[in-house]
Amino acid sequence: MKEQYDKHVRDAIPYARNQLVWLSAKNIKSVQPSKKLTHLCYGPFRVVKKIGATSYKIAIPPYWKEKRVHDVFHADLLRPYVAPYFKNQVIEEPIKVPDVVEDNDQEDTEDYDVERVSDSKKWGRTVRYLVEYTGYGREFDEWKPLGALKDCLNKVAEFHIANPDKPRAKGAPTEIVEDDDSERGGNVTD
Numbered sequence: 001m002k003e004q005y006d007k008h009v010r011d012a013i014p015y016a017r018n019q020l021v022w023l024s025a026k027n028i029k030s031v032q033p034s035k036k037l038t039h040l041c042y043g044p045f046r047v048v049k050k051i052g053a054t055s056y057k058i059a060i061p062p063y064w065k066e067k068r069v070h071d072v073f074h075a076d077l078l079r080p081y082v083a084p085y086f087k088n089q090v091i092e093e094p095i096k097v098p099d100v101v102e103d104n105d106q107e108d109t110e111d112y113d114v115e116r117v118s119d120s121k122k123w124g125r126t127v128r129y130l131v132e133y134t135g136y137g138r139e140f141d142e143w144k145p146l147g148a149l150k151d152c153l154n155k156v157a158e159f160h161i162a163n164p165d166k167p168r169a170k171g172a173p174t175e176i177v178e179d180d181d182s183e184r185g186g187n188v189t190d
Helices: 002-007 062-066 146-162
Strands: 020-024 041-051 055-058 072-074 078-080 114-123 126-133 142-145
Touching: 020 055, 114 142, 114 146, 126 146, 142 146
Parallel strands: none
Antiparallel strands: 020 041, 020 078, 041 055, 055 072, 114 126, 126 142
């Protein structure tokens, strides 16, 4: 029986600390309307350390932790990152993840600029808004309640002016307020 099992099992690729790897998007929930529109892999991410025989802890962005994505993955979900061979190969800018210096986890308290609010939907008794961030792809869009969008209420107002039939949260602005910060996108807070 062991012989039959071993025919289909390959040894896990060993990854070194700080090595860049791609993460399979197989088990990561996306905001794309169809699974075939999502990326096959995310990253590249840095390996923090090996956990057990076949799992690795990787440095994921802080907003993934907010989405409750665990940072330990089996080696089968990781692939080594290979830099492009030619200068004219078009690749997306990799996610900026700092070098791993220590094993302790430190949360980043960084704010993200809101590019626009693209959708709203009922979420139980409340309404949530789909927020797109400046400089990030659609896979990083998040559903946020109105209370988390205090610094970018003009973006919510712009959304409702363009989409009057979409669900509106209680207390959502109906008009764009002109002030000194109206040119900026605003920040998301939790």
